[in-house]
Amino acid sequence: MRRAVCPGSFDPVTWGHLDIIGRASTLYDEVVVAVLINQSKPGMFTIAEREELLREVTAPYGNVVIDSFHGLLVDYCRARDIPVIVKGLRAVSDFDYELQMAQMNNRLAGVQTLFMATNPEFSFLSSSLLKEVARYGGDVSGLVPELVLDALRERVGTAAS
Numbered sequence: 001m002r003r004a005v006c007p008g009s010f011d012p013v014t015w016g017h018l019d020i021i022g023r024a025s026t027l028y029d030e031v032v033v034a035v036l037i038n039q040s041k042p043g044m045f046t047i048a049e050r051e052e053l054l055r056e057v058t059a060p061y062g063n064v065v066i067d068s069f070h071g072l073l074v075d076y077c078r079a080r081d082i083p084v085i086v087k088g089l090r091a092v093s094d095f096d097y098e099l100q101m102a103q104m105n106n107r108l109a110g111v112q113t114l115f116m117a118t119n120p121e122f123s124f125l126s127s128s129l130l131k132e133v134a135r136y137g138g139d140v141s142g143l144v145p146e147l148v149l150d151a152l153r154e155r156v157g158t159a160a161s
Contacts, residue, residue, distance in 0.1 A: 001029045001030060002030075002084075003028060003029065003030045003032065003080075003083070003084070004027070004028040004030075004031050004032070004082065004085065004086045005031070005032045005034050005076070005077060005080075005082045005085055006020060006021050006024055006031055006034070006085075006086045006087075007034045007069075007073050007085065007087075008035070009036050009038065009041075009050075010033070010035050010053075010054060010127070011043035011045055011050060011127050011131070012044065012045055012053060012131075012144060012148045012151065012152060013050070013053055013057060013127075013148055014125050014130060014143055014144050015121075015122055015142075015143060015144060015145070016088065016090070016118055016119070016122035016123075016126075017088070017127075018057060018058070018145070019088070019119045019122060020086065020088035020118065021033055021058060021061070021064060022061060024086040024116070025061040025063050025064055028084070028086075029063060030063050030065060031061070031063060031064045031065070031086070032064075032065045032067055032080070033054055033058060033064055033066050034067050034069050034073070034076060035047055035050050035051055035054070035068040036068070036069065036070070036073075037068050039070070044131050044152075044155055044156075045151070047068050050068075051066050051067075051068060053147065053148055054066045057145045057148065072108070073085065073105065073111075074105045074108045074109035074111050075109075077105075077111045078109050078111075083110075083111060083112060084111070084112050084113070084114055085102070085105060085111055085112070085113045086113075086114045086116060087102075087114070087115055088115075088116050088117075088118045089115050089117055089118060090118045090123045090124070090125075090126075091123065095115070098115065101113070102115075122143075125143055130143055130144065131152075134156050135156050140152065
């Protein structure tokens with residue numbers, strides 16, 4: 001079985017994330033979407049809330065599994081026999097950082113990294129930017145699935161349009 005992991009904070013999951021997850025699901029038999037638990041960086045949504053949102057919005061793919069992890073991603077991959085990490089790249093600045101991570105992950109555990117260019121429609125989008133716009137009342141509809149938009153509205157008020 002060909003397996004890959006799509007790691008991230010997913011706080012919250014966006015259409016950009018889902019573009020990469022969906023495309024990866026056509027290449028691999030199983031795609032594990034792994035939510036990073038970062039104790040030093042509290043999120044807008046709890047880990048459990050992010051996992052639930054991800055479960056619901058990835059349900060149509062059929063071969064996507066939702067999980068969470070802390071520590072080194074390569075340790076997670078090794079423990080679960082996952083040989084590939086799938087990462088979306090929005091810009092050259094993403095590549096600079098992600099290439100270093102990919103090389104270190106390969107050096108540490110022989111894990112390969114597959115880079116996918118983000119759909120240009122979402123190349124500007126990040127969860128951090130999305131949350132900031134939503135907090136200040138900007139319209140983020142069309143950037144996240146309706147279910148996630150509802151959760152954002154509930155969290156920041158109806159200003160998220």
